[in-house]
Amino acid sequence: MRLSHYFLPTLKENPAEAQIASHRLMLRAGMVRQGAAGIYTWLPLGLRVLKKIEQIVREEQDRAGAIEVLMPTIQSADLWQESGRYEDYGKEMLRITDRHGRESLYGPTNEELITDIFRREVHSYKDLPKNLYHIQWKFRDEIRPRFGVMRGREFLMKDAYSFDLTAEDGVNSYNAMFVAYLRTFARLGLKAIPMRADTGPIGGDLSHEFLIIADTGESEVFFDKEFLTMEAPVDTPDSDAGLQKIVDTWTKPYAATEEMHDADKAAGAGELVSGRGIEVGHIFFFGDKYSKPMKASVQGPDGKPTNVQMGSYGIGVSRLVGGIIEASHDENGIIWPESVAPYKVGLMNLGAKSEDCTAACDTLYAELQAAGIEVLYDDTKDGAGAKFANMDLIGLPWQIALGPRGLKNGAVELKNRATGEKTEVATADIVKQLAA
């Protein structure tokens, strides 16, 4: 993409409304603009990151056997009255009345809707297990939205729902998601720690939150130092026992959020670290909490109807954009992990008024594209300093600087954004090196 044809409104100064790093940097890097409190427009650069995260989440859900659907944002109040949550959910739920006076709502979550789909279509234990997910915008009318997209009112979330005949099978489905989450966060370049969690309004008795550690996290967390060196599973076991083993490994060391922290239990554990955490995923197994009131049952082998055992599994996709920045930035800007970077490399023409230099940059740009490398090409007439500063701000993993000086030597300067390391690379070799 040529910057001269792109839409990247960066800011040199810090907007007054943004307090924390990710919010500030997302505004400055031209990723988002606020519409109302906790509601954002995603500009091109931010949208690319959002889509990349979404895709990684999707791939890992698919790998774990979940099947993608897409449920609507607007739901009828009927189903919520059936589950009893229409009253329970309170003011956080945005309620809407349509022209016919029908009570509706902008979905804050989808347990009711998916349970309704399931009960209408699935009637036999032979069709189990099933895990259906979607990636959709949600709305929760938070009392106080803050921290940009990390705590917005409108947010993009992946939510999966598992259906099993027995509680034992349900735990297997839960474990499969647990492992998928470890893999997902690792691919996003994050160190996420599973912590036993309170089940809140979703309900149930088995639940883990996945938190990434960052100074600006919303809750205080305590965890065994061991987590910092644990590696996410590379292969996904295809046996229930294999899954259980991984879950056991990851739930054995002590880890708890403030509200679940038990100083006595922690005392017997390993070397404890405390810090602040950002919740990026939350999984629940809640048995028949919804299937019972909503009569979602299948016929078992014995011919008797049985309420299905359910679990639900959320990942805050839009929150992750902010979360990744919190975990990966410096004083100059964002440092994207390569897996979610909006472009892999930024090409800067430092001699935009020289025909030779521009021709060399145009050629290199075409070659990079031909090699399938995602490149943002700063072909504007801005000064060199402004180009460097902008590239650092938007945080692409690699920067190529090509100006009159390099043109003379047949070399470009390649900079690694994360390490700051700069190397001279022969222009002829640069594409090959980046493609590797």
Add this chain to the structure above:
RNA sequence: CGGGGAGUGGCGCAGCCUGGUAGCGCACCUGUUUUGGGAACAGGGGGUCGCAAGUUCGAAUCUUGUCUCCCCGACCA
């Protein structure tokens, strides 16, 4: 919802106390000179000061109301 703060060109701010021609930096436009870490000079465009009432000869400035945004707390992917 309780407590605190703020609304003045696109962004960051000053002016308000003590009412009297709306200002600065950045950004933007034109020209000239520059050109490897946010260039220089000259010229220029853009704001009914969140909104509404009130006080006054006169309101960005004083009074009242209202809306919005931000921060702290309780709540949350």
